[in-house]
Amino acid sequence: MSILIKYWWLFICVCILVCARISATPAKLNRVKNIPDKLTELEIDTMRAAKTASIITFMNTDTNPCDDFYKFACGKWNRVNPATTVDHLTTGLFEELLQLLDRKVEKLLTNDTEFKYNAIDKKVKDFFVSCVNLVKLKDNYKQKLVDLIAEFGEMPALTGNTWNADDFDWVETIARIARRYGKDIILGMDVMADFKDNSVNRVYIGQADLPLESRAMYLEDSTAIYRESYKKKIRKELVKFLDMDMALATKTANEIVDFEISLARGLIDDALGLSLDELSKFTTIELMEAKYGAVVNITKLVNITLGEVVREPVYEYAQVYQENLKRAIPDTPKEVLANYIFYTLISDFLIDLDKTTQRQKKTCIEKTKSYFAKNVDNMVYRRYSSRKTERDVEYMWKKLKETFKTTLLSDKLNWIAEPTRQYALEKLQALRLDINSYTEHNFTEEFGELVTNDHDYMANVLALLHMNTKREFNKLHEPPKPIEAGEILSYTPANILIENVIKVPVSILQPYLLWGDNYPTAVKFGTLGALVGHELIHAFDDSGRRFDKDGNSRDWWDVDSTEIFLNRTECFSDQYSKYYYGGRLLPKTVSQSENIADNGGMRLAYRAYMRWFEDALRANDDISMEQLPNFPYNNKQLFFISFAQIWCNDVHPEVKNLQTSTDQHVPGEFRVIGPLSNYEKFAEEFKCALGTPMNPEHKCEIY
Structure with a gap:
C-alpha cells in the first residue's frame, strides 16, 4: 500500500525503475574479495594501482x-560491461553494487558459519529456503493459486459459464483483499503521516500504482512494444500457472491490459511537477461518497478495508484518477473487472519455476529482500560493517553541511531574500543523515509473532502480508513512525522530505567500488560525496523547498525569491530537453528536482572536497595519497572523473524508451554532461575554452 511514497523522497539511482521492473542482471563485473582491515604497504600500493x-x-x-x-x-564502459542480452539489459555502478551485495546476502541466507543468527534471522532464512524449494512443489502450485482466489470469490476465466455476474461486487472484493493482505487493486489506500502536520496519521485514498509505472508507458505510441510484451507475459502466466488454453489466455490477457490502459488515463503525469499540496485534497468520506458513490462505493471500501467507520477527515489523492474511474468502470464488463482483480491478486506469486538452481536462488534473494529488506540490511551490516567507513561518512556529511551553510551565506545566493535564507539555514541545521543499519530497530517486536517454515513459500508470504496489513491499519490510532520503503532504501540514498532526513544504505558503503580507506579523498567526495550532496540539495529543490525543517508541507519561500528560483529552474528544463537519447529528444518536464540535485550535489561535493584539501595544505598534512600511481590527472581532475564514472552505464536499445518513460532521472550520460557543462570550475581544470560543448556561454545554476 503505497500511493504517496514517491512524493516523500527523491531517488538517486539511475535507471532505478528500469532495473526494478526488468530485473536486469549486470554484465561482467570485477570480483572483489573480502579484504582484511589491516594491510601491508605492498597491499595498499597494489590496491591503489588497481x-x-x-x-x-x-x-x-x-x-x-x-x-x-x-x-x-x-567511453569504454560498454566494451567491458555491455548491455546486449535479456540478462544484461542495463549495466552500471548500481548494478555492480547490487551484485556484490547479493553475493553477501546469498551467503547469509544459506549458511554463513562466521555469522551468529538470532531467532528473527532464522525466520528470514526459512523464508528464503521455502522460495528455493518451490521447484519441488510446482505440480501443486496451481491449486495454491486457485485456493487464494477462492478466498475472495471466483475468476470468470477459470469458472466459465457458471460465473454469476450478479453475485460479484468489485468494491467489496478489492476491499476484502486489501483488508486481508494489504494489496491495493484499482484504488489505493494508505495510513500515513499528515504531510502538513506529521504529528498525526491520516487516511489517504486515491490513485493506485500500476505495473508499468507511468502514463507514458500505457498511452504513448513509442512505448507500445512494452505493452505488447506485457500482454505476452500475462498470457504466458495464465497458461503456465492456471492451465488456461491459449485462446482464452490471449483474450483474458488482452482484456486485462486494455482495462489497465483505461485506468492509466487517470494517472498523474509526472512531467507536470505537481506538488503534494496540489495533488491532495483534505476532505471527508461523506464528500467523496457524494462525488463517486454512483460508481465507487467509497464508504464500503473504507469501512471494509480499515475494519471501522472513519469519521476523521481524509486526504483524497489525485482526484483526476477517481474522476477517470467514473468513466472506466461503467465501460468495463464485470467479468473483465473480476479477471483483472484476481490476476492482480496472484501476480506476485507467479514465479518461473523452470530455472536452474542458481537462477532460482537469485529470484529468491530478490523476493527475500523485498519482504524483509530491513532484516537483510541489518544482517549485512552486522556481518560486514566497518566503523572506520562510518566515521568517514560522518566526516564527509559534516563537511557537506558546513560547505552548504557557507554557500547559503555567500553573495552567490544573494538573490534569495534574507528571511528565506535564514530559514534555509535552520532547515539545513535540522537535516540529519542516517545509515540504514537498523541497529536500534526492535525486530523481535515486529516479527516475533510471525511463523515461517522452510517448505511453504506461499503460506509464508500470506502470513507476512497479513501481519503487515494489521500493523498498517493500526497506525490510524498511533502516532506516526518513520517511513519504511522496503527494498528501495536498501540500494539508493534517499531524502525523506517529510522527516527531513537522508538515508544511506549499507550497500553503498561496500568496498572497494566507491569506497576504500586508502583511496584519494577526491574519489570519496567525487562518488559518495556527490551522491549524498545530491540528496542534501533535494531538501532545497523545487519539491524540497515546499517542506519545512520539521518535515511539514509549508511554503516558507518569499514571493520574489520564488520567482527567481522558478526562472532558474526553467533554464534546466530548456537545457535538458535539448539532449537526444535513443533517437529522440528527452521529454521536457516542469519538475527539475533531479537535475537541480545533480547539479547542486556535484558542485557542493567539489567545494567540500576543496575545503578539505585546502585545510590539509594549511596544516602541512601529507596529501601524497591524493595522487593515484601512474594516473596522468591531478586530484581535482580525479574528482570530476570519479563523479562521471558514477554514471557510466550501458542500456539495451529496446529499453531506452522505457527508461525515459518511467524514470524521473535523465540517462547517465546527461547526469555527467549536464552538471559539468554548467560548472566553470570543471572548465578551468580541463582547460575547456568558452564556447566548447563542455563550457557553453550560457550556464544553468541554482546552488
Whole structure:
C-alpha cells in the first residue's frame, strides 16, 4: 500500500525503475574479495594501482574532455560491461553494487558459519529456503493459486459459464483483499503521516500504482512494444500457472491490459511537477461518497478495508484518477473487472519455476529482500560493517553541511531574500543523515509473532502480508513512525522530505567500488560525496523547498525569491530537453528536482572536497595519497572523473524508451554532461575554452 511514497523522497539511482521492473542482471563485473582491515604497504600500493587501472579501463582518452566528458570518462564502459542480452539489459555502478551485495546476502541466507543468527534471522532464512524449494512443489502450485482466489470469490476465466455476474461486487472484493493482505487493486489506500502536520496519521485514498509505472508507458505510441510484451507475459502466466488454453489466455490477457490502459488515463503525469499540496485534497468520506458513490462505493471500501467507520477527515489523492474511474468502470464488463482483480491478486506469486538452481536462488534473494529488506540490511551490516567507513561518512556529511551553510551565506545566493535564507539555514541545521543499519530497530517486536517454515513459500508470504496489513491499519490510532520503503532504501540514498532526513544504505558503503580507506579523498567526495550532496540539495529543490525543517508541507519561500528560483529552474528544463537519447529528444518536464540535485550535489561535493584539501595544505598534512600511481590527472581532475564514472552505464536499445518513460532521472550520460557543462570550475581544470560543448556561454545554476 503505497500511493504517496514517491512524493516523500527523491531517488538517486539511475535507471532505478528500469532495473526494478526488468530485473536486469549486470554484465561482467570485477570480483572483489573480502579484504582484511589491516594491510601491508605492498597491499595498499597494489590496491591503489588497481584503482588506477579500474578508472582508466573505462576511459576513452582519445575523446577530448571538452567535447564530451561522458565519452572521455566512460567511453569504454560498454566494451567491458555491455548491455546486449535479456540478462544484461542495463549495466552500471548500481548494478555492480547490487551484485556484490547479493553475493553477501546469498551467503547469509544459506549458511554463513562466521555469522551468529538470532531467532528473527532464522525466520528470514526459512523464508528464503521455502522460495528455493518451490521447484519441488510446482505440480501443486496451481491449486495454491486457485485456493487464494477462492478466498475472495471466483475468476470468470477459470469458472466459465457458471460465473454469476450478479453475485460479484468489485468494491467489496478489492476491499476484502486489501483488508486481508494489504494489496491495493484499482484504488489505493494508505495510513500515513499528515504531510502538513506529521504529528498525526491520516487516511489517504486515491490513485493506485500500476505495473508499468507511468502514463507514458500505457498511452504513448513509442512505448507500445512494452505493452505488447506485457500482454505476452500475462498470457504466458495464465497458461503456465492456471492451465488456461491459449485462446482464452490471449483474450483474458488482452482484456486485462486494455482495462489497465483505461485506468492509466487517470494517472498523474509526472512531467507536470505537481506538488503534494496540489495533488491532495483534505476532505471527508461523506464528500467523496457524494462525488463517486454512483460508481465507487467509497464508504464500503473504507469501512471494509480499515475494519471501522472513519469519521476523521481524509486526504483524497489525485482526484483526476477517481474522476477517470467514473468513466472506466461503467465501460468495463464485470467479468473483465473480476479477471483483472484476481490476476492482480496472484501476480506476485507467479514465479518461473523452470530455472536452474542458481537462477532460482537469485529470484529468491530478490523476493527475500523485498519482504524483509530491513532484516537483510541489518544482517549485512552486522556481518560486514566497518566503523572506520562510518566515521568517514560522518566526516564527509559534516563537511557537506558546513560547505552548504557557507554557500547559503555567500553573495552567490544573494538573490534569495534574507528571511528565506535564514530559514534555509535552520532547515539545513535540522537535516540529519542516517545509515540504514537498523541497529536500534526492535525486530523481535515486529516479527516475533510471525511463523515461517522452510517448505511453504506461499503460506509464508500470506502470513507476512497479513501481519503487515494489521500493523498498517493500526497506525490510524498511533502516532506516526518513520517511513519504511522496503527494498528501495536498501540500494539508493534517499531524502525523506517529510522527516527531513537522508538515508544511506549499507550497500553503498561496500568496498572497494566507491569506497576504500586508502583511496584519494577526491574519489570519496567525487562518488559518495556527490551522491549524498545530491540528496542534501533535494531538501532545497523545487519539491524540497515546499517542506519545512520539521518535515511539514509549508511554503516558507518569499514571493520574489520564488520567482527567481522558478526562472532558474526553467533554464534546466530548456537545457535538458535539448539532449537526444535513443533517437529522440528527452521529454521536457516542469519538475527539475533531479537535475537541480545533480547539479547542486556535484558542485557542493567539489567545494567540500576543496575545503578539505585546502585545510590539509594549511596544516602541512601529507596529501601524497591524493595522487593515484601512474594516473596522468591531478586530484581535482580525479574528482570530476570519479563523479562521471558514477554514471557510466550501458542500456539495451529496446529499453531506452522505457527508461525515459518511467524514470524521473535523465540517462547517465546527461547526469555527467549536464552538471559539468554548467560548472566553470570543471572548465578551468580541463582547460575547456568558452564556447566548447563542455563550457557553453550560457550556464544553468541554482546552488
